[in-house]
Amino acid sequence: SLLDQYGPRDTMDYDVVIVGGGPAGLSAAIRLKQQAAAQARELSVCVLEKGSELGAHILSGAVMDPKALTELIPDWQQRGAPLNTAVTEDRFLFLTAERAYRTPNFMLPGCLQNHGNYVVSLGNVVRWLGEQAEALGVEIFPGFPAAEILYDDTGAVKGVATGNMGVGRDGQPTEAFQLGMELHAKYTLFAEGARGHLGRQLIERFALDEGRDPQTYGIGIKELWEIDPARHQPGLVIHTAGWPLDNETYGGSFLYHLENNQVMIGYVVGLGYRNPYLSPFEEFQRYKTHPEIRRFLEGGKRVSYGARAITAGGLQSLPKLVFKGGALIGCEAGFLNASRIKGSHAAIKSGMLAADAALAAIVAGRQGDELADYPTAFAQSWLKEELHVARNFKPMMSKGLLTGALLFGIDQLVFRGKAPWTLHHAHADHTTLKPAAECQPIVYPKPDNVLTFDRLSSVFLSNTNHAENEPIHLTLKDPTIPVTVNLATYAGPEARYCPAA
Ligand SMILES: Cc1cc2nc3c(=O)[nH]c(=O)nc-3n(C[C@H](O)[C@H](O)[C@H](O)COP(=O)(O)OP(=O)(O)OC[C@H]3O[C@@H](n4cnc5c(N)ncnc54)[C@H](O)[C@@H]3O)c2cc1C
Structure with a gap:
């Protein structure tokens, strides 16, 4: 392989590496740096973004619920966040x-x-979040896709490697060839968005979807x-x-x-x-x-x-969020609320919850283990409550528009989303x-x-x-x-x- 020929790869060490510079990844990075600063601690955080710049891969227009952003950056209005x-x-x-x-x-x-x-x-919001993150000292590397998950001897995730650059269609190096780099971290947060390339490998390897409904x-x-x-x-x-x-x-x-x-x-x-x-x-x-x-x-x-x-x-399809050495956040995990077609607030919130768990673990001298505090905090959060209220939306709508709209109307207007039943996604799409x-x-x-x-x-x-x-x-x-x-x-x-x- 090219690695055998040109390796070993250069390595950089961080406390936390984040894969994906969308709302989830950047919010996690911001929260980590904010909380570390509040404890007067040094903490190194980097974000890898495969787009040529932040926001390049984000589909632009959205209706955004500012709830999570307000928790992350309470004075976002004064700081000029582009929610105009x-x-x-x-x-x-x-x-x-x-x-x-x-x-x-x-x-x-x-x-x-x-x-x-x-x-x-949403592209502008992401660029603005990137500025906030950089001002806090987060290192952001646009144009660098994480291509490979790295594991230590115990099977824990120890970071990621970026892809090789300058490889031709035939798989051979061109004159622009550059070997990828290894980024090692105490914890790696995966925030690639829906159906992420590495996230899918993690879900399979750690059987994170065991006992959950299929994702739709x-x-x-x-x-x-x-x-x-x-x-x-x-x-x-x-x-x-x-x-x-x-x-x-x-x-x-x-x-x-x-x-x-x-x-x-x-x-x-x-x-x-x-x-x-x-x-x-x-x-x-x-x-x-x-x-x-x-x-x-x-x-x-x-x-x-x-x-x-x-x-x-939604909730029924949410995989286990953590594995040794890392966690899934944002749409990589599937936090989007389909009944609202909104996921940006959920991405921000889940990034914050995972960040808090990672920082607490690092402060306690841990690394490479499961961040169990993250799913626990999610279970007690408003995000869990919101997804719980919305949980029957997609299974009901799968019964057809008219039946689905009627059932969901009753579910929401009569039961306020608190009906004593949870419908399931019977099969993969x-x-x-x-x-x-x-x-x-x-x-x-x-x-x-x-x-x-x-x-x-x-x-x-x-x-x-x-x-x-x-x-x-x-x-x-x-x-x-x-x-x-x-x-x-x-x-x-x-x-x-x-x-x-
Ligand atoms: C058609 C449509 C309409 C929507 N409308 C709304 C709406 O109105 N309101 C709302 O709140 N939400 C909406 N959403 C959902 C919203 O876009 C997502 O919930 C939100 O962007 C999720 O944030 P994220 O950070 O988890 O992932 P993303 O925003 O998907 O960000 C992931 C980032 O990771 C990067 N990346 C991926 N893989 C790698 C890799 N291997 N290495 C490095 N970087 C990588 C990507 O380039 C991207 O920048 C909509 C989504 C769609 C598709």
Whole structure:
């Protein structure tokens, strides 16, 4: 291997290494440094971020609940945090192909009310968190993906190694070759976001999901638009359910009015959908043509595009959070509250809880063991309470939109989320896909390049850059499966579900 030829790798030692510079990772770093300073202790913390800069890989617009941020940095307003647009109005619409039926706000469960929240660019929030972290002495390394987990002789995580740079498509070093580095730590916190590459390895190796429900996922597709100022209403938040998806398919849209005449519009489709002909990207394009939605966009211009996975399993799918030498935080663990499509506050809170446990352990002279205080603190936190109240949302919505909305309405409005039962996610998403022979092909309209677009021109706007001569990062475990199974039985659904074509 290249390591045998060019190794050994350089090593750097830290008290805590954090993988991923999103809301979870940066909040953990900030909390560690704040609490260490309060105890007049030296503590070395570094954050590895694979994006070329902080925020580069964060999908921009979001409605943010400031609760956790206020706990982390109580004077965030004075420090200029970019939470500039308070939510001014909530609308929840059930769509049919032609009409929109608005749910009266008094009938909306608490999870769909956004009073007190802010419409933000999450990328800007992350950049601002990065500045706060750096001011506290956190070392941040953008452009450095953690590629490998390092274990000590006892099997505990002892850190991570960054990937080798300057490797060609053939796997051989180019003239820009640089061997990766090892970052060793007393504790390593993994904050890669939903379905993280290293997180998945940890879940498997330490059987962290044993006895938990399978994780469930959605694919979220977003566009940022600059719209006609006459149609812009800063702080307006619109969610929809229904058309263009059928009653059986879990999903819905969001349309958030930010500042500067910008709106973030997006669609989430649950990956437990049944019809292999469904294309989440095309459903999103179609949704924008609804009369109630297009009226905001007409005369406007699309600025950017992006897509990401989102975890939706909630409390029942939350893996064990700790293992020897480290912990999972944020969406890497799956803290997102699917009933609110919000995870940034949960990411911040979980980062803080893990940070407190790590600092206490280091102060006590420990390292490389399980941070049991973190799950204990989570169990006593408002985050646990919030996820508990929301726990039946996804299992109920999996029963279809109308039944799900009715059941969840009762669950929230009558039982206030405290019903004495917990429904489970019976199976992993992929098991629900039906053979193509049992399904109707879906014919999607051609893009008009005004409101609706094709995937390649969209990917162009996603700011994703890969060098021509770099190793292919999506590889098939078994190259025969796409033809013998995916194509033969399911009409090749990967041609449709991939938002990057
Ligand atoms: C379509 C969509 C809409 C959403 N809307 C909202 C909303 O309105 N409100 C809300 O609160 N939340 C929303 N969320 C969820 C929110 O984005 C996440 O909950 C939040 O970003 C999670 O923070 P995180 O730090 O755990 O992970 P992320 O924000 O995903 O950050 C992970 C970071 O780690 C980096 N990384 C990953 N792997 C590595 C590696 N191996 N090495 C180095 N770096 C790595 C990534 O580049 C990234 O910067 C939405 C999500 C989606 C997909």
